[in-house]
Each structure stands twice: as structure tokens, then as C-alpha cells.
Amino acid sequence: MKVYFTFNSRPDLQQQLIEHFPKVEFTFHSRIENEVLAEADVLVTYGEDLNDEHIKIAKNLKWIFVASAGIEKxxxxxxxxxxxxxSNVRxxxxxxxxxxxxxHILSLKRSLPYIYNNQQNKIWDKKGNPTELNGSTALIIGPGAIGAEIGRLLQAFEVYTIGLNRSGEDAPFMNETHRISDxxxxxxxxxxxxxxxPSTEETTHMIKYEHFQLMRENAIFMNFGRGNLVETDVLIRxxxxxxxxxxVLDVFEVEPLPYDNKLWELDNVTISPHCSSHSSRYLERSLEIFKPSLEKWLKGDTDIENQMDILRGY
Structure with a gap:
């Protein structure tokens, strides 16, 4: 069994895999090498480095483990x-x-950008107009694992949470749940x-100008899913x-966000460079999903965790 990682990880994490699976031949590279790819049974990738030609070359490949949530590329x-x-690391x-x-929410509610800016300019000014998070209502579009965790934390701040999903069935840590069509x-x-x-045909440009017209003037809009949820020009308008x-935007239609994009110039937007999921523990958590799945795979059990419908995108 040959497992090919198309990215390098910490040496200690590599060693843990090698010791845990002594009968598996692991290869770790910082980019794809076609000769190794041709013999790989299992591929571990972030998903953005693969193309059609790679799939042709990987004649033995039977399972791709994506150390990311998205597979649109x-x-x-x-x-x-x-x-x-x-499968992925959902x-x-x-x-x-x-x-x-x-x-981000607390920063805006408690006027932290205003405070930080005053500090840089040595200004003592208490007029930041802070507001409170408690008593607010949050609409969470896509209350899956991430949405549920957001809901749990928001409810600790006494925020009323409304979830929107495909079915309208109750979701964890949502005070009420409705269909996304609502x-x-x-x-x-x-x-x-x-x-x-996630990025799917149904979610592409789902949020339109008319939807922003329906939002409250004091609303905070946050996109932490995929950038094609909203057309950039619509968002700017x-x-x-x-x-x-x-x-608050962590994802964009074009990444990196072009230098001349108007979003950079607006004072009512926070630009986060698609880094909200970054953590020193990211790969550790990824391997916590990969290891038990590989154990199953070696026993001939293909019912592994987080299998995806590759064509549907999730």
C-alpha cells in the first residue's frame, strides 16, 4: 500500500504515521511528482494541486483524502x-x-478597530460607539458542524440563532431552523x-442585491463559506x-483579492485572506480523521468518514 502526501507536514506528524502504519509506504513531497503519483494507491492533498492529467497518471489511485473542506478546484x-x-476533513x-x-463580531461590536486606530495615532478618545452582542439575532446560513459551533458560542452570549438549511429540519444550537428557500x-x-x-451550482451567486436590501441597516454580513456566494460587484454596490x-469577508470570487479591487478601499468591510480556519493544530486534526479511515481501508472497509459526492461538491 502506497500513500502519497502532496504536501509536507511536520516531521513529528510524519513519524507518527510511519510508526502507526509500518506496512504502509508513505511519501511526502511539497509538490506532485508524476513518477510517485503513478504508483500511489491513496493520495492525501489539499485539493488545489490536481488536474485531469494527474488523474490519468494515477492509474492505481482508489482513494483521495482531501485535507480541506472544499473540492471545487x-x-x-x-x-x-x-x-x-x-473524503475530506469536514x-x-x-x-x-x-x-x-x-x-470579528466582538471586534465590531466593541469598537476595537476604532480603539486600535486611535492607539496607532496616540489619540485618547472614548467615543467609539460600542454596542452589545447579547440580545442580537444571528442568521446562520448552513448550520452544519461549523454553524452549530458558531451557534453554541453565540447562544452563550444570549444571541438568538436562526438556521437555514436545505431541509428545514432542526439543527443543533439553533433556536429555530427554516429552509434555505426562506x-x-x-x-x-x-x-x-x-x-x-459550500460552493455548488445552487449556492453560486445565491445572495443578490435584493437580499442586501432586505437586511437591516445595522446588520453585519459575514461570508466564511465560498466567495462565489455573492457577485463581487453586487457586494461592492x-x-x-x-x-x-x-x-466581514474571509472568501472571495478571485483569490488572492486583486490589488485594484474596490473592496480594499471601502471602510465598511473587513478583508480576511481566507485564513479563518488556520490553526497550529490544523494538520493534527486532519490526521485524527485520516488515521482511523486508513485503518478501515487497510482492512478492506471502504465505509470511511466524510465521504463526498464529488460531482455535487460536498
């Missing part, structure tokens, strides 16, 4: 045509992402709108017209 049709199993992002989102009806209720949706108070 992968050669999905080529993978599906080969019936290669794909769930490991919930702690760091939830902490990032709460940090978006327009729920938006006017929210002080904070948080999207953690909504922010320029002050339809909402502030936007």
Missing part, C-alpha cells in the same frame, strides 16, 4: 469517471472558524448574517450604498 468529473473515493474547521467569527423572509430579522455554505453596517 479538483478535477471532479475525471475523479468521478474513475469511481475514486473522495468538521475540523469548526473550532478555529467559530473563534474567528466570534472574534432566506428572504428571515433576513430582515437578523442583526448578523453568517454564511458557511451594497457596501457603497450603506445597505448594511459592515461586511
Amino acid at each position: 479538483m478535477p471532479r468529473k475525471a475523479i468521478a469517471d474513475r469511481n475514486i473515493i473522495v 468538521g475540523i474547521h469548526k473550532k478555529p472558524m467559530a473563534e474567528s467569527i466570534i472574534a 432566506l428572504a423572509q428571515q433576513l430582515p430579522k437578523a442583526d448578523i448574517v453568517i454564511s458557511i455554505l 451594497a457596501l457603497e450604498e450603506k445597505l448594511i453596517y459592515h461586511a
Whole structure:
């Protein structure tokens, strides 16, 4: 059994794998080497380094483990045509992402950017107009593992949480849950709108200008799912017209965000460079999912955790 990591990890984590699976031949590279790829049975990747030609070369490949949540940049049709199993690390992002989102919310509510700016300019000024998080209403679009963790933390601040999912069935740590098709009806209720949706045909440009018109003028809009949820021009227009108070964006239609993009110039947006899930423990958590799945795989059991429908995108 040959397992090929197309990225380097900490030496101690590599050694743990080698010791735990003595019969497995592991290879760790910082980029794809076609000769190694051709013999790999299992591929571990972040997903952004694969193309159709790689799938052709990887003739022995039967399972791809993606150390990321998204697979939109992968050669999905080529993978599906080969019936290669794909699984990911869904769930490991919930702690760091939830902490990032709460940090951004509290920063805006308690006027921290204003305080930090005054400090840089040696200004003593108490007029930051801080508000309180408790008593707010948050609309969480996509209350899965990450959304549930956000809901749990928000409820600790006495925030009322509304979840939107495909089914409308109850979701953890949501005070109420509705179908995602009810978006327009729920938006006017929210002080904070948080999207953690994946990139699919249904979610592409799902949020339109009309949706921003439905939001409260004091609303905070947060996109931590995928950048194509909103057309960039629509988002810029909504922010320029002050339809909402502030936007916090961790994802964008084009990444890195181009230097000349108007979003850089607006004072009612926070730009986070797709880093909300980053953590010193990221790979540790990834391997906590990979190891038991590899143990199953070696026993001939393909019912591994977090299997994905590669064509649907999740």
C-alpha cells in the first residue's frame, strides 16, 4: 500500500504515521511528482494541486483524502469517471472558524478597530460607539458542524440563532431552523448574517442585491463559506450604498483579492485572506480523521468518514 502526501507536514506528524502504519509506504513531497503519483494507491492533498492529467497518471489511485473542506478546484468529473473515493476533513474547521467569527463580531461590536486606530495615532478618545452582542439575532446560513459551533458560542452570549438549511429540519444550537428557500423572509430579522455554505451550482451567486436590501441597516454580513456566494460587484454596490453596517469577508470570487479591487478601499468591510480556519493544530486534526479511515481501508472497509459526492461538491 502506497500513500502519497502532496504536501509536507511536520516531521513529528510524519513519524507518527510511519510508526502507526509500518506496512504502509508513505511519501511526502511539497509538490506532485508524476513518477510517485503513478504508483500511489491513496493520495492525501489539499485539493488545489490536481488536474485531469494527474488523474490519468494515477492509474492505481482508489482513494483521495482531501485535507480541506472544499473540492471545487479538483478535477471532479475525471475523479468521478474513475469511481475514486473522495473524503475530506469536514468538521475540523469548526473550532478555529467559530473563534474567528466570534472574534470579528466582538471586534465590531466593541469598537476595537476604532480603539486600535486611535492607539496607532496616540489619540485618547472614548467615543467609539460600542454596542452589545447579547440580545442580537444571528442568521446562520448552513448550520452544519461549523454553524452549530458558531451557534453554541453565540447562544452563550444570549444571541438568538436562526438556521437555514436545505431541509428545514432542526439543527443543533439553533433556536429555530427554516429552509434555505426562506432566506428572504428571515433576513430582515437578523442583526448578523453568517454564511458557511459550500460552493455548488445552487449556492453560486445565491445572495443578490435584493437580499442586501432586505437586511437591516445595522446588520453585519459575514461570508466564511465560498466567495462565489455573492457577485463581487453586487457586494461592492451594497457596501457603497450603506445597505448594511459592515461586511466581514474571509472568501472571495478571485483569490488572492486583486490589488485594484474596490473592496480594499471601502471602510465598511473587513478583508480576511481566507485564513479563518488556520490553526497550529490544523494538520493534527486532519490526521485524527485520516488515521482511523486508513485503518478501515487497510482492512478492506471502504465505509470511511466524510465521504463526498464529488460531482455535487460536498
